[in-house]
Amino acid sequence: MKLKLLLLLFIPLSFSFTSSKVITVLRPDFESAFKEYNVEGSFLAYDLQAKTRYVYNPKRCKERFSPASTFKIFNSLVAIETGVAPDANYELKWDSIDRHNANWNRNTDMKAAFANSTVWYYQQLAKSIGPARMKEWIEKVGYGNNDISGGIDEFWLTGNLRISQEEQVEFLRKLYLGELPFSKRTMDMVKEIMVNEQTDSYKLSGKTGWAIRDEFNIIWFVGFLERNDKVYLYATNFETVYEDLPTITKGRIEITKSIFRKMNVIPKN
Secondary structure: HHHHEEEEEEEEEOOOOOOOOEEEOOOHHHHHHHOOOOOEEEEEEEEEOEEEEEEEEEHHHHEEEHHHHHHHHHHHHHHHHHOOOOOOEEOOOOOOOOOOOOOOOOEEEHHHHHHHHHHHHHHHHHHHOHHHHHHHHHHHOOOOOOOOOOOOOOOOOOOOHHHHHHHHHHHHHHHHOOOOOOHHHHHHHHHHHHHEOOOOOOOEEEEEEEOOOOOOEEEEEEEEEEEEEEEEEEEEEEEEEOOOHHHHHHHHHHHHHHHHHHHOOOOOO
């Protein structure tokens, strides 16, 4: 894609980076990564060192959606910080309810629950944290719209919590830099369980999410990618109008990696 397709704008972000201005590069060519899976979506990545963000579909990046399982990042932070979970090895006993997922139908610790997106585990953590403490931490951090109505074990799934890609990236930036109001120990533990893939050339950390709605599904993949001395905070989001499991489970990560290949951040296959 020729450089003439890229629009460079020097504008302030709508969220608070340490610099009052950053470079925004609009990348319409990222559309092909979504078209490969026949979905409509948006992408935002922030180059921490260059203070540059790369955006596809900027209007949609500002829209708030249910965080779904990407909230497990926040839930893990609060659980460890409050002592509900002493560390990422904290195990909960399976309640013997068959949830039609072999990875969920067993005793599990936080590391496995994060990797397998085990809903019941994080619902139990949220119940143990309780509405008052959860609300206190949500407002202290400023997570999306700060709305935990809809049930302490459902507010990030079917309740009213909403967050945009811009807000996700700002939250992740603060997590990566240790600027959230949690201890360094807590943040380091959560960053460790976020590692999704590590190769000789890069490390990809993140969390997927799948918000099921009657009319469509909202799909997430958010996190950070490290390569040599470069760090990119990213949020991928798209929607599907049918239950296409290959697209939902594989597409969210592959779309993200495809875009990073276009950016020459990770090697091309």
